[in-house]
Amino acid sequence: MDPSLLNAPEADEMEPKKDVVPVWLIVLMVMLLYWGAVYFDRQGGWFSPQVYAPYRNLEEVRAYQPGGGAGDLFELGRSVYGQTCVACHQANGLGVAGQFPPLADSEWVNEPEPGRLIRIVLAGLQGPMTVKGQQYGAATMTPFAPILSDQQIAAVLTYVRQNADWGNKAPAVTPEQVAAVREKIANRSQPFTAPELLSISPAE
Amino acid sequence: MNYGALVFLGAFVAVSLSWFGMVLSPQVQLGRQTQGTNSVNTAELYPVQRPGLAREGLEVYRANGCVYCHSQQVRQSGTAVNVILTDAGTNAAAAADALMKSRAGVTDANAVGLSAGLPKAILTDVDVDRARAAVEALTSAGAKAEIEIVPVGTDIAWNWGIRRSVAHDYLYDSPVLLGSLRVGPDLANVGARLPDANWHYRHLYAPRSVVEGSAMPAYPYLFERRPIQGQPSPDAIESKDGFEIVPTSEARALVAYLLSLRADVPLFESPVSVEPPPQETADTNSAAGTNVVSPQASASAQ
Numbered sequence: 001m002d003p004s005l006l007n008a009p010e011a012d013e014m015e016p017k018k019d020v021v022p023v024w025l026i027v028l029m030v031m032l033l034y035w036g037a038v039y040f041d042r043q044g045g046w047f048s049p050q051v052y053a054p055y056r057n058l059e060e061v062r063a064y065q066p067g068g069g070a071g072d073l074f075e076l077g078r079s080v081y082g083q084t085c086v087a088c089h090q091a092n093g094l095g096v097a098g099q100f101p102p103l104a105d106s107e108w109v110n111e112p113e114p115g116r117l118i119r120i121v122l123a124g125l126q127g128p129m130t131v132k133g134q135q136y137g138a139a140t141m142t143p144f145a146p147i148l149s150d151q152q153i154a155a156v157l158t159y160v161r162q163n164a165d166w167g168n169k170a171p172a173v174t175p176e177q178v179a180a181v182r183e184k185i186a187n188r189s190q191p192f193t194a195p196e197l198l199s200i201s202p203a204e
Numbered sequence: 205m206n207y208g209a210l211v212f213l214g215a216f217v218a219v220s221l222s223w224f225g226m227v228l229s230p231q232v233q234l235g236r237q238t239q240g241t242n243s244v245n246t247a248e249l250y251p252v253q254r255p256g257l258a259r260e261g262l263e264v265y266r267a268n269g270c271v272y273c274h275s276q277q278v279r280q281s282g283t284a285v286n287v288i289l290t291d292a293g294t295n296a297a298a299a300a301d302a303l304m305k306s307r308a309g310v311t312d313a314n315a316v317g318l319s320a321g322l323p324k325a326i327l328t329d330v331d332v333d334r335a336r337a338a339v340e341a342l343t344s345a346g347a348k349a350e351i352e353i354v355p356v357g358t359d360i361a362w363n364w365g366i367r368r369s370v371a372h373d374y375l376y377d378s379p380v381l382l383g384s385l386r387v388g389p390d391l392a393n394v395g396a397r398l399p400d401a402n403w404h405y406r407h408l409y410a411p412r413s414v415v416e417g418s419a420m421p422a423y424p425y426l427f428e429r430r431p432i433q434g435q436p437s438p439d440a441i442e443s444k445d446g447f448e449i450v451p452t453s454e455a456r457a458l459v460a461y462l463l464s465l466r467a468d469v470p471l472f473e474s475p476v477s478v479e480p481p482p483q484e485t486a487d488t489n490s491a492a493g494t495n496v497v498s499p500q501a502s503a504s505a506q
Contacts (some may be wrong), residue, residue: 047229047232047233048233049233049234049236049237049371049473050472050473051473052368052370052473052474053280053368054280054281054282054283055283060332061472061473061475063332063333063336064283064285064332064353064475065351065353065472065475066350066351066352066353066470066475066476066477079472
């Protein structure tokens with residue numbers, strides 16, 4: 001017998017050959033993953049409960065809303081109000097006595113210039129205030145600057161100010177007006193108080 | 205070698221991944237739907253809880269296996285966008301000019317053409333961006349135009365619904381009777397397209413008496429044949445030789461449920477243009493007309 005065979009490893013104890021994953025396969029996987037992520041981003045609507053086929057994302061659903069030029073903002077405002085404001089100010093815009101002031105027929109809402117209203121929505125409001133001769137102030141209004149876009153704030157204010165069912169008749173608010181005020185109060189972290197708002201010209 | 209831990213881990217990962225995919229993510233996506241006011245043209249709440257009789261009817265619907273032949277989901281393959289001019293304004297020439305200069309791609313607008321026969325569609329089945337551009341141009345020139353959204357698809361062409369069904373439509377259904385077979389027509393919007401209770405009673409009692417060639421089985425056991433005592437019943441579907449056929453409480457519940465099936469409210473997530481709510485006079489007219497089934501409505505029941 002050949003003595004060298006005694007030292008050789010047996011067949012079933014041999015080390016398996018280490019297969020290396022080819023580079024092209026890794027590159028292909030990464031590219032496919034990237035393509036998948038981009039496809040999902042464009043078509044998936046990011047799991048939004050409001051996006052259904054044949055629409056691909058929320059912007060597209062918004063673009064397909066029926067209606068006219070200025071009427072759009074009003075209808076968008078209706079849906080923003082229904083999701084955001086209705087819990088406190090109520091569907092009829094009358095609020096809750098002592099806590100949430102009414103928006104219907106309110107002198108604050110019907111000011112010709114919307115500067116103060118935009119500030120209230122952006123930065124919030126706390127402390128006592130008088131609306132239609134009644135005292136309110138048991139509740140604090142949330143600042144919506146981080147939550148709502150300029151377009152949404154303009155829409156909801158337009159909806160509130162032009163809501164004929166509530167007896168309101170004031171000019172519409174544009175997203176540009178909201179953007180201008182947002183820039184002016186960008187550094188503010190505290191909610192407004194009623195006396196402070198009254199010291200600001202509504203046109204600013 | 206002992207692979208127990210590995211097998212356990214593999215099974216655990218498989219079960220938890222499917223739980224994440226099939227239970228958790230739908231819950232995160234759709235679980236917080238609430239009754240809303242986000243219908244586009246009206247301020248009414250949607251959806252509303254079905255009345256008690258209709259909720260009983262849902263149980264009759266389940267018990268009789270209606271769901272095996274009828275689905276309750278309208279599909280939509282696309283959306284057509286039209287631009288409707290409602291008012292050419294004081295200066296139709298300026299409106300035509302603005303329209304041609306806009307990105308709407310209109311090359312042949314003129315003042316006479318614009319102001320004749322309003323309201324009318326000036327652009328049909330266009331890209332939504334072009335439609336927006338046209339509306340903006342017309343609005344800036346003092347005219348009034350709006351975008352009309354028309355969902356398209358086979359189901360909608362068959363008049364089974366005016367828009368696709370969305371999760372919101374099923375908020376108060378338990379269980380949701382979506383159905384998967386369509387031996388019969390889709391019923392998602394049947395309360396709106398066939399609003400006559402008497403038609404439904406006759407159809408349940410003898411389907412082929414109202415819909416020719418219908419494949420639906422008859423449900424005579426939902427009705428009662430009884431001798432006429434004194435005055436005949438006002439809701440008897442047939443009376444002959446001193447007997448009349450009247451619906452039982454089960455049939456009444458089922459028909460109340462069928463009439464409560466409607467998905468005709470425009471929602472943000474499923475936009476559609478609808479006619480403005482009818483005026484008082486139109487209401488009385490339509491109420492008087494509910495006993496007449498139009499040929500189109502019967503045909504769509506096929």
